[in-house]
Amino acid sequence: MKVLIIDDEKSIRLSLRVALGKLGVKIFAVASGEEGIEIFRREKPDISIIDVNLPGINGIEVLKEIRKKDKNCIVIMITYISEVRLAVEAMKLGANDYFTKPFNMEEMKESIEDHLKYIKKSQELSDQGEENKTEIIGKSKSIQNVKEIAKKVGNMLYDTFILIQGESGTGKEIIAKAIHFNGIRRNKPYIALNCAAIPKNLQESELFGYEKGAFSDAKQQKKGLIEESNGGTLFLDEIGDMDIMLQAKLLRVLQEKKFRRIGGIKEIAFQANVIAATNKSLLKEIENGNFREDLYYRLNVVPIYTTPLRERREDIELLINYFISQYNKSLNKSVKGITKEALEICENYEWRGNVRELKNFVERVMIFQEDEWIDVENLPQNIISYESTKDSNAFIGSNLESVEMEMIHKTLQKNNWNISKTARDLGISRVTLRRKIEKYSIHK
Numbered sequence: 001m002k003v004l005i006i007d008d009e010k011s012i013r014l015s016l017r018v019a020l021g022k023l024g025v026k027i028f029a030v031a032s033g034e035e036g037i038e039i040f041r042r043e044k045p046d047i048s049i050i051d052v053n054l055p056g057i058n059g060i061e062v063l064k065e066i067r068k069k070d071k072n073c074i075v076i077m078i079t080y081i082s083e084v085r086l087a088v089e090a091m092k093l094g095a096n097d098y099f100t101k102p103f104n105m106e107e108m109k110e111s112i113e114d115h116l117k118y119i120k121k122s123q124e125l126s127d128q129g130e131e132n133k134t135e136i137i138g139k140s141k142s143i144q145n146v147k148e149i150a151k152k153v154g155n156m157l158y159d160t161f162i163l164i165q166g167e168s169g170t171g172k173e174i175i176a177k178a179i180h181f182n183g184i185r186r187n188k189p190y191i192a193l194n195c196a197a198i199p200k201n202l203q204e205s206e207l208f209g210y211e212k213g214a215f216s217d218a219k220q221q222k223k224g225l226i227e228e229s230n231g232g233t234l235f236l237d238e239i240g241d242m243d244i245m246l247q248a249k250l251l252r253v254l255q256e257k258k259f260r261r262i263g264g265i266k267e268i269a270f271q272a273n274v275i276a277a278t279n280k281s282l283l284k285e286i287e288n289g290n291f292r293e294d295l296y297y298r299l300n301v302v303p304i305y306t307t308p309l310r311e312r313r314e315d316i317e318l319l320i321n322y323f324i325s326q327y328n329k330s331l332n333k334s335v336k337g338i339t340k341e342a343l344e345i346c347e348n349y350e351w352r353g354n355v356r357e358l359k360n361f362v363e364r365v366m367i368f369q370e371d372e373w374i375d376v377e378n379l380p381q382n383i384i385s386y387e388s389t390k391d392s393n394a395f396i397g398s399n400l401e402s403v404e405m406e407m408i409h410k411t412l413q414k415n416n417w418n419i420s421k422t423a424r425d426l427g428i429s430r431v432t433l434r435r436k437i438e439k440y441s442i443h444k
């Protein structure tokens with residue numbers, strides 16, 4: 001970290017240098033405002049200590065210049081006791097702190113130390129925010145629409161209820177994370193409960209927490225997830241699997257915006273964005289008596305539907321390339337992409353497991369990939385054979401010879417015209433294959 005000292009008194013510059021040198025920071029010390037601005041521009045210090053009384057342009061003007069360039073860096077002003085009026089003006093202009101001469105060097109050092117700690121902490125938080133930043137990939141209309149909603153609700157100060165519905169693996173959780181981590185709550189808690197993963201009898205204590213002695217195992221007071229999420233986001237995944245009795249209790253919290261820990265008397269205020277997700281049809285669950293209708297309507301203030309991947313095939317190429325670049329980093333590889341032919345097969349595949357299946361597929365291929373480009377021969381058999389079973393429906397009504405010719409041609413293409421491999425795939429000898437190639441005049 002860097003500290004800039006602007007003071008025309010040589011003795012002050014020197015003693016600051018000595019005191020702050022112990023903090024392990026890089027120090028720049030100059031005697032005039034002009035030099036100070038020049039160094040500020042070049043070095044972008046984290047903290048600037050500026051004397052108000054400078055020859056040439058004064059400290060207040062230097063502060064104004066600095067604030068024009070950087071709204072966040074720390075600025076500490078130094079004045080004489082007789083100039084406190086100027087210190088007040090400096091604080092109004094955005095200085096963070098001021099000291100009056102003669103000041104206690106130890107106090108100045110402690111103050112700088114505190115500011116350095118604060119800078120480090122906020123850098124960590126913003127790095128964390130960056131790390132958690134969630135990218136939703138896709139150019140289809142449905143993804144664009146989802147991104148727009150996520151951005152809007154994520155940046156809205158007002159807490160609301162969002163219900164994300166869609167098949168497994170379509171990205172419901174990633175959308176919940178995008179709403180939280182790409183929005184204004186990014187530095188607040190993001191608390192998730194997967195209702196399907198927690199036995200129904202434990203869901204209540206997980207959500208509400210308990211007071212000491214509330215039941216025999218409650219040896220100590222414990223905060224629940226509702227309480228932990230305060231100020232941020234509560235993500236209730238697989239809400240369709242929430243215990244029906246608990247659904248009534250949750251509804252009360254969402255309506256009254258307050259709750260009690262189990263065994264508690266005190267009411268605690270609840271304030272968070274609530275995002276619920278499910279791959280079940282909640283309307284069907286309501287019909288079957290497994291889900292409360294009133295909770296459904298309470299949660300469904302902002303409905304989001306995720307579309308199955310097979311209904312937005314235009315996203316497949318982007319997703320594959322995105323996952324390739326991710327696995328290039330984690331596996332330390334430099335795969336360039338996927339060939340047109342291989343991509344076409346992927347685009348025609350059904351992807352019942354949606355993006356999760358696609359991501360796992362890219363991971364598997366990338367682990368074994370040695371060439372720069374993922375080609376048809378690198379694709380797993382289930383994806384290739386799906387293509388041929390689909391094709392075989394197209395053959396219905398064709399004569400047998402044309403079907404055979406087409407099969408041989410496709411398999412040759414897939415195997416890059418390698419005769420031995422194609423014969424093996426088709427379950428015939430190389431001699432038979434050669435004869436058939438000749439018979440049907442098959443060529444590249």
Ligand SMILES: Nc1ncnc2c1ncn2[C@@H]1O[C@H](COP(=O)(O)OP(=O)(O)OP(=O)(O)O)[C@@H](O)[C@H]1O
Pocket residue numbers: 135136137138143166167168169170171172173174175278279355356359
């Ligand atoms: N549009 C997308 N862009 C980038 N990654 C995605 C996208 N959609 C899904 N993924 C990735 O696919 C995987 C599955 O997504 P996610 O867990 O969000 O699905 P889900 O709908 O919540 O599934 P489930 O219902 O089974 O919990 C995750 O690794 C996620 O990061």
